[in-house]
Amino acid sequence: MYILVAPDKFRGSLEATEVCQSVTEGIRLAFPDAKIVSTPLADGGEGTTRILTEGSNGKFVSAVVHDPLGRYIEAEYGLSGDGNTAFIEMAAASGLNLLKPEERNPFLTNTFGTGELILHAVNSGVKKIILGIGGSATTDAGIGMAAALGFEFLDENEQNVNPNGENLSSIKNIKTENVNPLIKPVEFIVACDVTNPLYGEFGAAYIYGPQKGADQVMVAKLDMGLKNISDIATKTFGKNISGNPGAGAAGGLGAGALWFLNAKLREGVSIVMEQTNIAEHIQKADLVITGEGKVDDQTLQGKVVKGLADLCQKNNVPLAVVCGTLMITPEEAQNAGITYAVSVLNRPMDLQQAEKEAFSLVCDATFHLVRLFFNKSRK
Secondary structure: OEEEEOOOOEOOOEOHHHHHHHHHHHHHHHOOOOEEEEOOOOOOOOOHHHHHHHHOOOEEEEEEEEOOOOOEEEEEEEEOOOOOEEEEEOHHHHEHHHOOHHHOOOOOOOOHHHHHHHHHHHHOOOOEEEEEOOOEOOOOOOHHHHHHOOOEEEOOOOOEOOOOHHHHHHOOEEEOOOOOOOOOOOEEEEEOOOOOOOOOOOOHHHHHOHHHOOOHHHHHHHHHHHHHHHHHHHHHHOOOOOOOOOOOHHHHHHHHHHHHOOOEEEOHHHHHHHHOOHHHHHHHOOEEEEEEEEEOHHHHHOOHHHHHHHHHHHHOOOEEEEEEEEOOOHHHHHHHOOOEEEEOOOOOOOHHHHHHOHHHHHHHHHHHHHHHHHHHHHO
């Protein structure tokens, strides 16, 4: 029996590689002779760079860049084994996790450090950059990133403006003459699971600004600034992409990637599955086991589990899901293409206890599901 183990992380308790180890132990207990292939997955957010780098037998590279408030930090990105592709998470340089709660201020923060990481990778000779844009501390529409690459943003007096959220409304012109020429031939693919437009009621400022430290007044000003940069960029680049799904991702970095990098926005889970050749493994598998901390409505809208379910259905391979919290109905599981779904909790316990025992809980649950599947398949 060929079993593919392809989970996401259990946030707060197990990384995806640890879930793989736990599931593998459970399989071995139930079926020692099984052929097991483990491929940890991610949905394009936190942890994606590590998975893609390790999956390509690559290495990690460090660079000194600026954090969201302009302080020097050391940030890391991945380089594929063949040296042709860089895997960058914008959160490594421009993430909310880099700031103390009292430092959060999308008027002042920018994505300059993300641009510096891109430059560092480009200077190493990469041909493609896969950029994850989750977890941002910014609402600058990517102008900080663009400034690091050589774009210039001028006010009505033709003076350079500091590229941050507060100054979006002051920009009247974008100069492209000094953009680093090494950027143009590089292919940019952005992992983006957010469908918000750039501005407006459901845009970057109104939906995500408050969690980045913006009050109601700031949100309104940021939204006006996003509308302004959209108008200026549309004139400069000849394309209005502010309403594109994902333009509002990461404080408008989705739109910035389209304008300044000529990038393509794609679902993060699709990118990860493509880079890890997961479809080839599924075609050979008798059973696929996946999992994540919580399986709910969001899971069925573009997460790892849904991506696997679609591929498993296409190849007529059963998919089993182990999770901490199971919040979908049997009908929803069936409609999504999930063959078997189970919570690993085997008795009443609080979150702290569940996280502490996560490894053994996943292992035990896997043992039972594999025994069930194997006994059924032998008849």
